[in-house]
Amino acid sequence: MAAVQGQPQVLKFKEQWVEGDQQAWNHFNNGDPSTTNHVEGWHHKINNQMKNCHPNIYILLDIIKKEQAANEAKISQHANGGKQRPRKRVYRQLEERLVRLKDQLSIGEMDTMSYVDAVSR
Incomplete structure (x- = not known):
């Protein structure tokens, strides 16, 4: 019964965040702060x-x-x-790492799941 009740929320989530207008929420290529x-x-x-x-x-x-x-x-x-x-070294290093990972994803050296895994560490 719980799966049936949760189905509309899953569809809404999929419609909004997976299939919807990603430009409205996705900050991957905009260059502005994402938080x-x-x-x-x-x-x-x-x-x-x-x-x-x-x-x-x-x-x-x-x-x-x-x-x-x-x-x-x-x-x-x-x-x-x-x-x-200057920004603190730890934040400069973090940004450099994220830029490097983003570049690897963009040129095809890394697949999406590997990118997500690497970014989350």
């Missing part, structure tokens, strides 16, 4: 600057103004030839 970790990091930073969970609107505006000023300073430094802080 929202950068946004979550920014949100965490803002939350840490607040003294309580429900700040006064003026306190929130002050925090946002300071964040804006810091970002404008970084943009100005970068535009004038300043160097950005």
